[in-house]
Amino acid sequence: MTVLILGGTGEARRLAGELPGIRVISSLAGRVRTPRLPPGEVRIGGFGGPDGLRKWLLGNDIHAVVDATHPFAARMTATAAQVTAELAIPFTVLSRPGWSPGPGDDWRWVDSVAEAARNLPAERVFLATGREELAEFADLGNWFLARSVEPPQPPVPRRLRVVLDRGPFTVEGELALMREHGIQALVTKDSGGEMTAAKLTAARELGIPVVVVRRPPLPAGVSVVSSVDEAVSWVRGIGEA
Incomplete structure (x- = not known):
């Protein structure tokens, strides 16, 4: 089983290290010259839009995709949701909870x-x-x-x-x-x-x-998990299906 993690966040790095026995490829956008690298295989750079992502997923025999990009990486999330749906590749978004104001906040x-x-x-x-x-x-x-x-x-x-x-x-x-x-x-x-x-x-x-x-809305109908532990369970569930 090979899983693509769309990364760049702390959650993405943690997830890459918590899937022993599964081939994980982490993809980073490449906007920072010295990014913090996750464990395992890493690719850096964009895919070239939906056509490029589609070709890459098929060429690398990807069985599942976890989008653990920044909550404001709306274009990447929309592209990944579209292409994985077309290819019937399981897809989920790891979306950390947003912030909420507390007493005394303006x-x-x-x-x-x-x-x-x-x-x-x-x-x-x-x-x-x-x-x-x-x-x-x-x-x-x-x-x-x-x-x-x-x-x-x-x-x-x-x-x-x-x-x-x-x-x-x-x-x-x-x-x-x-x-x-x-x-x-x-x-x-x-x-x-x-x-x-x-x-x-x-x-x-x-x-x-x-x-x-405010965060941009997620694409309609996508699977969403809110923690690394939930993402691990989701990936394991795909592998056992």
Whole structure:
């Protein structure tokens, strides 16, 4: 049995290491030059759209596909759902639970990063949306702090400070970062998970508003699991069927 894991997340790396006896191929998008590699076989780079993915799945005799990409990798998820359905290959999405506001949180929900850019509640903003989204803020006059694994490419905001770092992050570290730069608002995607959740706790403690971008909807009718353990059980079930 050969399983393709569409990866790049911590859950994808864990899943790749918890399927002994099964051939696992992890696929990474290749957006980061030095990604954290999962155990086992790894391919890096896109598939070239639905036709490319279809050809690759057939050429590698894939028996099941687990989509453990980032919750905002909507195009990859839609393509994988479409092609696996056409080929009758079992497919599931490993979707970590999203974040929920708690007591004392001031969250403002929006449907896109573009909408977030139109509704900034303060002058000095910490953009935790990823380096590929900075173009949405390029024409604004606010002061921005952005954090990414690698330097962003233009267009970017005129008043931008970039911190190169990789999670997981601590509440203490996030508090220090926000205080150092006088942050008055946070913009983030509803990525979920623990690796980058500390910034939300820091925002609560500092009493600053958080603009949260909702997740894109998953394709209709797809199988969904919410944890690595559930994904392992799903894969094992396919192998026993």
